[in-house]
Amino acid sequence: MSTxxxxxxxxxxxxxxxxxxxxxxxxxxxxxxKKRAAIVQFEELGFPTPQNEEWKYSNVRDLVSASYNFNxxxxxxxxxxxxxxxxxxxxxxxxxxxxxxxxALSTVVSSTEQIIIDSLQNAYKNNPDLVNSxxxxxxxxxxxxxxxxxxxxxxxxxFIYVPxxxxxxxxxxLRFVSDARVENVGSQxxxxxxxxxxxxxxIAEAFRTIGDERSFTNVVTEINVGEEAGVEYYKVxxxxxxxxxxxxxxxxxxxxxxxxxxxxxxNGKFTRNNLNIVIDGEHCExxxxxxxxxxxAQHVDNHxxxxxxxxxSESNELYKGILRDRSKGVFNGKIFVRPDAQKTNAxxxxxxxxxxxxxxxxxxxxxxxxxxxVKCSHGTTTGQIDEEALFYMRSRGxxxxxxxxxxxxAFCADVVSQIKIDSIREYLENVIAEKxxxx
Amino acid sequence: MLSINGLRASIDGKEILKGIxxxxxxxxxxxxxxxxxxxxxxxxxxxxxxxxxxxxxGSVTFGGKDLLELAAEExxxxxxxxxxxxxxxxxxxxxxxxxxxxxxxxxKYNGEEPLDAARxxxxxxEKAKLVSMNDSLLKRALNEGFSGGEKKRNEIFQMxxxxxxxxxxxxxxxxxxxxxxxxxxxxxxxxxxxxxSAIVVTHYQRLLDYIVPDFVHVLYKGRIVKSxxxxxxxxxxxxxxxxxxxxxEAQEVN
Ligand SMILES: Nc1ncnc2c1ncn2[C@@H]1O[C@H](COP(=O)(O)OP(=O)(O)O)[C@@H](O)[C@H]1O
Ligand SMILES: [Mg+2]
Numbered sequence: 001m002s003t004x005x006x007x008x009x010x011x012x013x014x015x016x017x018x019x020x021x022x023x024x025x026x027x028x029x030x031x032x033x034k035k036r037a038a039i040v041q042f043e044e045l046g047f048p049t050p051q052n053e054e055w056k057y058s059n060v061r062d063l064v065s066a067s068y069n070f071n072x073x074x075x076x077x078x079x080x081x082x083x084x085x086x087x088x089x090x091x092x093x094x095x096x097x098x099x100x101x102x103x104a105l106s107t108v109v110s111s112t113e114q115i116i117i118d119s120l121q122n123a124y125k126n127n128p129d130l131v132n133s134x135x136x137x138x139x140x141x142x143x144x145x146x147x148x149x150x151x152x153x154x155x156x157x158x159f160i161y162v163p164x165x166x167x168x169x170x171x172x173x174l175r176f177v178s179d180a181r182v183e184n185v186g187s188q189x190x191x192x193x194x195x196x197x198x199x200x201x202x203i204a205e206a207f208r209t210i211g212d213e214r215s216f217t218n219v220v221t222e223i224n225v226g227e228e229a230g231v232e233y234y235k236v237x238x239x240x241x242x243x244x245x246x247x248x249x250x251x252x253x254x255x256x257x258x259x260x261x262x263x264x265x266x267n268g269k270f271t272r273n274n275l276n277i278v279i280d281g282e283h284c285e286x287x288x289x290x291x292x293x294x295x296x297a298q299h300v301d302n303h304x305x306x307x308x309x310x311x312x313s314e315s316n317e318l319y320k321g322i323l324r325d326r327s328k329g330v331f332n333g334k335i336f337v338r339p340d341a342q343k344t345n346a347x348x349x350x351x352x353x354x355x356x357x358x359x360x361x362x363x364x365x366x367x368x369x370x371x372x373x374v375k376c377s378h379g380t381t382t383g384q385i386d387e388e389a390l391f392y393m394r395s396r397g398x399x400x401x402x403x404x405x406x407x408x409x410a411f412c413a414d415v416v417s418q419i420k421i422d423s424i425r426e427y428l429e430n431v432i433a434e435k436x437x438x439x
Numbered sequence: 440m441l442s443i444n445g446l447r448a449s450i451d452g453k454e455i456l457k458g459i460x461x462x463x464x465x466x467x468x469x470x471x472x473x474x475x476x477x478x479x480x481x482x483x484x485x486x487x488x489x490x491x492x493x494x495x496x497g498s499v500t501f502g503g504k505d506l507l508e509l510a511a512e513e514x515x516x517x518x519x520x521x522x523x524x525x526x527x528x529x530x531x532x533x534x535x536x537x538x539x540x541x542x543x544x545x546x547k548y549n550g551e552e553p554l555d556a557a558r559x560x561x562x563x564x565e566k567a568k569l570v571s572m573n574d575s576l577l578k579r580a581l582n583e584g585f586s587g588g589e590k591k592r593n594e595i596f597q598m599x600x601x602x603x604x605x606x607x608x609x610x611x612x613x614x615x616x617x618x619x620x621x622x623x624x625x626x627x628x629x630x631x632x633x634x635x636s637a638i639v640v641t642h643y644q645r646l647l648d649y650i651v652p653d654f655v656h657v658l659y660k661g662r663i664v665k666s667x668x669x670x671x672x673x674x675x676x677x678x679x680x681x682x683x684x685x686x687x688e689a690q691e692v693n
Contacts, residue, residue: 387491392527393537395487396597397515397545406540410531410580 008064013043015070016152031124034136038151045145054144057330057362058272058301063244068186068216070153072098075179076210078105084177084208089423092117092172098179099187099217100156115168115201116161120190123159131159134192138222138250144274146246150220154190157219160203164196164226171202171421176219178243181211191221198228204424205233207268209240219247223259227281230258234419238431239268241296248274255281255310262289262418265300266431276305279341282312290319291415293435294327301330306348308341311371317348320415322408323359330362335376337369344371348378353385353411405436440465440636441486441506441605445497448485455481457661458497463605466633470647470672471640473658474680479640480524482658483609486638487521488514501605515541516548518604522594522611524640529581534593537581538563538600545601566599570626587614595626602630606637612646624649644676657683 016039020027047064048055076097094117095105101119108117116123124131141148158174178185195201209215217239225231237245245268253259265271277286292300306315321329331350352361363380385407393403412432419425441463448456455478463469471479485492486499488511499506506514529537543553554562567574570592582590591611598606608627612620627637627650639650647655647669655671656663659680664687665671675683 388527389529391489391511392523392529393541394511395489395515395521395523396537396541396601397512397548398537398541399512399544400510402540402544403512406532406537407529410529413531 008067009043009046011067012149012153013039029128031128031132031135035152035154038136038141038148041141042145042148042152045143045148047145054303054332057328058270058299060246060270063216063270066184066214068184068214070099070186070188072179072185074100074102076102076105076177080179080210081105081177084210086175086206086208087423087427089171089173089421091170091421091423094158094172094174096156096158096174096176096187096189098185099176099189101158110168110170114162114166115172116159117172118159120157120159120192121155130161131192134194134222134224135190136222138224138252138278139220139248144248146218147220147248150188150190150218150248153188154220155188157189157191158193160191160193160201162195162199162201165198166196167200168202171204173204173206173421173424175206175208176217178207178209178215178217178239179211180209180213180215180240180242182213184214184216186216186218188218189220191219193221193231194224195226195229195231197226199226200230202232202421203234204421205235206424207235207237207239207245209243212240212242214242214244215240216244217247219245221247221249223249223251225251225253225257225259227254228256229254232260232420233262234421234424235261235263235273236266236424236428237264237268237271238266241267241269243268244270246272248276251275251277253277253279253281253284253286256283257281258285260287260289260418262291262415263302264290264415264419264428265292265294265302266428266435268298268300270299272301272303274303274305276307277315278307278309279313279315280309282310284310284313286313286315287418288315288317288319289415289418291412292319292321292329293412293432294329295324295435296327297325298327300327301332303330303332303334305334305336306346307336307338308344308346309338310340311342311344313341314345315347318414319350320411321350321352321361322355322411323352323361324355326356326358328360328362331380332364332366333378334366334368335378337371337374337376339370342371342373344374344376346374346376350380351411352380352382353408354382355384405433408436409433440502442500443497444499446482446485446494446499447496448481448492448494450481450492454495455492455661456485459658459661459663461656461663463636463638465636466631467653468631468637468639468650470652470655470669471638471658472642472655472672472675474684477658478661479658480609483521483524483607483638483640486514486607487511487519512544513548515601516545520598520601520603520606522591522598522606522608524609524613526582526590526594528583528585530583532581533578534581535563535577538597541597542600563600566596569599569629570596571622572596588616588619591615591623592619595623599626599630604635606630606635607640608637609640610642612641612643620646621649644672647672659683659687
């Protein structure tokens with residue numbers, strides 16, 4: 001039987017059972033039971049089609065109609081990374097190659113009193129109960145096939161634990177590199193982040209590709225934000241023209257915590273980001289920033305959820321996009337205000353510049369409010385570049401293309417300036433400037 | 440320097456300029472006055488190269504070149520500057536960064552090397568002082584949240600930096616108190632030289648106390664209906680525009 005004749009869903013399910021059959025006692029563990037439940041859910045759900053309201057504008061047919069090698073071993077050396085021009089920074093930097101932790105490329109600078117940073121695999125070996133108490137506790141496997149698939153195959157990724165009252169000085173940068181130089185590769189990293197009471201940390205996930213074959217990344221990150229904790233979380237995607245990326249970041253916030261997210265998608269063939277924040281505490285502040293800049297026939301879909309379950313908290317959301325050529329963008333922002341969540345403030349805004357008549361932006365704000373004493377607002381705009389501003393700049397001698405670049409750079413800056421890890425912000429500024437100069 | 444002959448322009452199919460003739464020689468300052476809606480801003484915009492306006496007739500030459508053939512940025516590089524009646528707010532672009540880009544784009548057009556950062560900053564500080572513009576404004580986003588007076592002053596500041604051959608000031612005086620007015624006028628006067636010219640669009644004679652024009656023109660219904668020396672401005676101040684309107688209407692009847 002050649003692999004082409006088997007569809008990806010069947011192949012993955014077969015893979016799962018083949019792996020399971022060679023496990024010994026481990027198959028009985030609580031950890032594995034969660035995975036087994038997830039594969040059953042995946043089997044029931046199947047990959048979504050556009051009939052599924054959540055996937056109406058994002059068709060994964062092309063993604064699931066190829067096969068991917070999910071079992072590549074470590075294939076990258078430090079020299080291979082040079083071309084990626086990774087920004088330098090004094091930080092905890094962890095590399096994952098095709099989803100597998102690469103200790104040789106990685107450096108951890110923070111002390112273990114401040115923060116535990118380990119691969120999920122190692123962490124589970126050393127501390128199974130701790131890891132299991134967080135694994136698969138936040139995500140929903142029964143509604144999203146990609147999440148259940150990730151849970152079923154959860155094997156590697158990062159485990160981060162910040163004890164109470166620790167402020168971690170150095171950021172944690174997770175670099176996920178797909179090595180697609182010789183074949184189609186798949187990876188399913190699973191990241192677990194638990195931040196204790198009054199603890200503070202900055203974490204970034206960066207996604208890059210080497211090589212021109214297809215890469216398929218299906219990543220899930222679970223973030224537990226403890227009481228009074230502060231977490232800054234950045235997701236940066238600058239992948240190849242053949243990169244497919246599906247990601248879910250699932251967050252739970254407790255009392256008086258702060259959570260900042262910025263999701264920046266600069267390149268990739270097909271990208272779907274789910275950012276789901278459950279605000280399960282009072283006096284919390286959640287911020288969601290997003291920026292996407294597709295060109296060619298690229299597709300970027302951002303789905304966000306701010307789920308207010310307790311009173312007196314606030315969520316703020318700003319997503320911005322520039323769309324060129326035949327690219328497509330999707331923004332779906334849900335705000336839930338549950339009956340208990342009185343005195344919620346929830347704001348959402350999505351602004352887009354569409355530079356070509358062949359590019360399309362679909363926006364859908366969705367507010368479901370079950371409490372009466374709340375302040376909510378949302379707005380979306382999709383337009384062209386501001387002609388008044390353009391003429392003003394040109395009248396000062398600035399060429400039309402330079403004026404457009406300046407205006408678009410400024411448009412992006414509202415989001416990019418939110419990123420508080422210097423090397424990443426500067427990297428983004430450079431890539432954006434370079435993209436803007438490429439007409 | 441600037442020669443306008445029979446210029447006609449329309450927007451959305453509506454003719455606004457109906458045959459303008461105007462000749463400006465190097466070193467001259469021309470004031471253009473006239474009731475609201477006469478077409479003063481339209482004339483200024485057409486000269487600066489705003490593309491929404493369609494030029495339907497006539498010609499404009501500037502320094503021997505066919506101005507109407509040039510894009511807005513090329514006109515700026517050739518030495519035309521428009522101080523906007525309503526300066527535009529540009530979020531996210533600082534005044535200083537904007538001006539640096541403008542200066543270097545113009546230098547590039549004229550085959551010059553870009554100014555290095557230190558020389559640019561020194562020059563900008565001097566010019567800011569000239570129009571009493573606070574340095575802190577330079578670091579803020581262009582015109583964003585600026586008061587009306589600050590925006591107008593920023594226009595004159597930009598003019599001082601770019602040192603145009605022909606400055607067009609579109610009601611730069613409106614909304615300014617007397618001190619700000621004096622500062623604006625000093626900025627303009629400091630640029631006066633035998634090679635530089637200016638078109639000063641204004642409603643009020645008081646600006647012309649400070650920027651003394653060589654000629655005063657009245658624009659009405661898309662035409663220059665009267666021209667004279669600076670005494671014409673006093674006459675208009677005293678008698679308003681009704682007598683001019685009456686003269687025009689009398690001619691239209693004949
Ligand atoms: N963008 C536009 N669209 C339609 N009409 C315009 C536009 N700009 C100006 N006009 C019209 O052109 C005429 C002249 O306007 P303007 O040049 O602003 O006059 P002034 O500056 O002398 O007050 C007015 O009747 C005005 O309504
Ligand atoms: Mg006007």
